[in-house]
Amino acid sequence: MNAFLTKILLATDGSTDATLAARVVADVSKGTGSELHVVHVLPQFPQHAYPGITPEVYSYVLDETYREARHLLDEQAKRIQDRGGTVTETHVRRGRFVDEILDLVEEIGAGLILMGSRGLGPVKRLLLGSVAEGVVHHAPCPVLVARGGQEAWPPGRVVIGDDGSEAAESAGRLAACIGALFETRALLVRTYPELPELDIEGRKFNPRLVDDEFKREWRKLEERAIRIGKVSGARPSIRLSVGDPAACLLEAAEEEGVPEKTLIAVGSRGLGTMRRLRLGSVSTKVLRAARGCVLVCPPPARRAP
Numbered sequence: 001m002n003a004f005l006t007k008i009l010l011a012t013d014g015s016t017d018a019t020l021a022a023r024v025v026a027d028v029s030k031g032t033g034s035e036l037h038v039v040h041v042l043p044q045f046p047q048h049a050y051p052g053i054t055p056e057v058y059s060y061v062l063d064e065t066y067r068e069a070r071h072l073l074d075e076q077a078k079r080i081q082d083r084g085g086t087v088t089e090t091h092v093r094r095g096r097f098v099d100e101i102l103d104l105v106e107e108i109g110a111g112l113i114l115m116g117s118r119g120l121g122p123v124k125r126l127l128l129g130s131v132a133e134g135v136v137h138h139a140p141c142p143v144l145v146a147r148g149g150q151e152a153w154p155p156g157r158v159v160i161g162d163d164g165s166e167a168a169e170s171a172g173r174l175a176a177c178i179g180a181l182f183e184t185r186a187l188l189v190r191t192y193p194e195l196p197e198l199d200i201e202g203r204k205f206n207p208r209l210v211d212d213e214f215k216r217e218w219r220k221l222e223e224r225a226i227r228i229g230k231v232s233g234a235r236p237s238i239r240l241s242v243g244d245p246a247a248c249l250l251e252a253a254e255e256e257g258v259p260e261k262t263l264i265a266v267g268s269r270g271l272g273t274m275r276r277l278r279l280g281s282v283s284t285k286v287l288r289a290a291r292g293c294v295l296v297c298p299p300p301a302r303r304a305p
Contacts, residue, residue: 004111004142004174005032010080011039011101011135014072017116021146022076024153024293025114026085031181037108038076039091040069041100066092098134105141112174113139117147136268136287136296142174148260148292155179155293156261158186159252160236161245161282162224167267169224171297175265176232178295184263186236188225189252190217191245214240246285259291268298 010025012018029036042065073090080087093100105113117132136143146153158179160172176186221238229235241248253262266283287294 004170005034005177007035007037007108007110008112008114009037009039009101009105009108009110010076011041011113011115012072012076013040013116014076015116016149017147018076019079019116020148020150020153021114021116021144022079023083023150024144024146026080026083027154027181028114028178029080029086030084032177034112035088036080036085037089037091037104037110038073038080038087039093039101039104040073041097042066042069042092042094043097044095097131098138101135102138102140105139111141113141113143115143115145117145133284133287136283139298142171142295142297144178144293144295145287146293147290152260152292154182155184155263156258157253157256158184158236158263158265159249160186160188160228161249161264161266161286162188162190162221163245163267164190164220164224165267165299167297167299169227169267171265171267171295172224172228172236173231174297175263175295176228176234176236179263180232180234183234186228186232186234187252188221188228188236188238189241189249190221190239191241191243191248192217246282246289249282249286250289253290253292261292262290263293263295264290265295265297268296 005028008025008029010021012022025036028034069092073092077087077090091104093104101113101115104110113135115132115135132145136145155178158175160168160175162168162172172188179186218238218240221240225236225238239252249264249266250259253259253264256262264286266286268283283296287296
């Protein structure tokens with residue numbers, strides 16, 4: 001089993017995407033035997049009641065929101081169990097959503113965070129960018145963001161972005177392992193940004209030199225596909241593309257006409273050669289624009305020990 005899948009944290013707010021995330025985590029934990037934790041984060045209340053609100057009313061509101069949170073977690077745990085998963089523990093936290101989720105990740109030693117794309121505030125008040133992106137950008141472990149509606153799961157295809165980095169390979173291995181639970185085909189994509197017109201000496205590129213470079217990259221990609229196949233049990237097909245890395249991944253996800261059914265996996269360093277594209281230029285574009293689920297894996301320095 002992939003090491004990231006030994007312990008999973010599902011962050012839920014009861015929204016449609018969070019319900020989808022519960023389906024995803026139930027299937028993954030059932031298929032891998034992962035230890036599963038579920039958290040709901042309540043908004044931080046002021047330390048003192050507002051003027052005109054008695055301490056009794058203030059205390060009642062705190063207690064009531066906690067009871068609602070426990071009820072939500074009980075419902076999610078039941079959905080997961082009905083689907084064959086087993087919840088180890090549920091958690092209610094109160095405070096800043098991103099901070100509370102990441103603190104809990106460290107406390108329990110989670111290897112994967114799973115969440116919906118609507119954020120974790122009550123009544124869908126927080127959009128992608130305020131919570132999901134915050135978690136993705138700062139998490140010490142991979143994050144799988146569920147979206148695309150109930151038809152998005154299980155995935156029909158897995159598209160893996162690769163730039164030769166450790167983060168990209170980790171994303172590929174994890175995504176391929178998840179896809180293998182459903183016998184899903186995987187595609188490994190390495191994308192060049194637009195090739196420059198001149199080399200460093202100011203001369204026109206020799207077509208043979210460019211062709212040789214592509215052949216070297218193709219061999220490297222084949223080697224990575226073999227390594228991923230050894231871990232997941234199914235070797236992905238490979239593709240070299242030229243263009244905007246995020247656009248190439250999104251186009252690959254749409255090739256069979258059902259982009260919602262495609263799980264896209266990326267490392268958070270970006271997908272350009274020589275690591276020239278950073279977070280925000282690729283992984284964030286994919287996270288914002290993908291129609292289906294997205295898996296983002298951080299670089300080794302950010303991963304929990």
